[in-house]
Amino acid sequence: MLARQSPHAKSRDTIAATLLAWYDRHRRKLPWRALPGSMPDPYAVWLSEVMLQQTTVPAVKPYYEQFLALWPRVHDLAAAPVDDVMKAWAGLGYYSRARNLHACAKAVVEQHAGLFPADESALRALPGIGPYTAAAIAAIAFGRRAVVVDGNVERVVARLFAIDTPMPAAKTAIRARTDDITPDERAGDFAQAMMDLGATLCTPKNPACALCPLTASCLARQSGEQERYPVKAAKVARPHRTGAIFYLRRADGHVLVRRRPPKGLLGGMLEFPGSEWRSDFSQSDASAHAPVKGKWQRIAGTVEHVFTHFSLALTVYRGVLPTGAATPETGQWIEEHMLDSAGLPSVMQKVLVHARGK
DNA sequence: TAATCGTGGAT
């Protein structure tokens, strides 16, 4: 570690010591955090870290509690049917995380005797654990020295050192500077301190520099340009797509749903049958995508939903299956009153509400 | 490397 013997060593120690002292006073109390001085359960750390990927703390909390209640140990989660895990994850988004979570639990049980490995490289080899999560678990759950870089750390470090390179090209330099300031002891607390700092003071907009323990060391602050960092490339416009979707009710009160393919958008989740979602979809072709021939009632208005890389407007059609009509090959029938607890993704929950009307 | 992959709260 030549870099860690550099003349910046004093600055490194000062920043780490100052930040850890601040953390000891101002750390957030979160359900997955152990009491100060005690080591947390690696299973709990892993579960929380996966849930927190691109997801806010308030959104994660109820899911975290529910998962721990349903599956208190990694063995319990590994033994659960994957569809039960998908159902419990419904509404949290990025559903490949749920599938990988289950695969990871099984791998830990089958390949690691039910104990999470402490090595960053071994963690990195598990499903759903990338560079950030591997480093976070190694540091937080096992006390290893690891360089933990998430979005908060990127922002804090880009400001501390006034890194002008636009993202994502700046990631290399940010990682190197984070390595420089990461201490040998309490690396887990240091990582959480950086994230707490980014979440509560060094925020994207209107950072509270007056309260920041690192303000004296911050190059961005010294130039008064703290909000300019991290520099980001111009973003592309979000395309708009449309489609048709069908709420088919059977005479006995069951509704037709189907499960999406395991990979891709909403992978493995339940949906109502419908057309593909395209920029050039024509509503006049809607009936061609209906699950059965027959009379469809177009419900006024549309269901609007925004995904990360496109926005969507769905026109909803309602129909009743004629007596004696052929049942569609694909899909399954669910009792109408069970739909609310079936674990629908949010966009399908919106369709359900829209189809039911007022 | 650059897309892809959800959702809801904040501004």
Add this chain to the structure above:
DNA sequence: TATCCAAGATT
């Protein structure tokens, strides 16, 4: 209302 963006991983 539009945009941002939150403890990223995968391909």
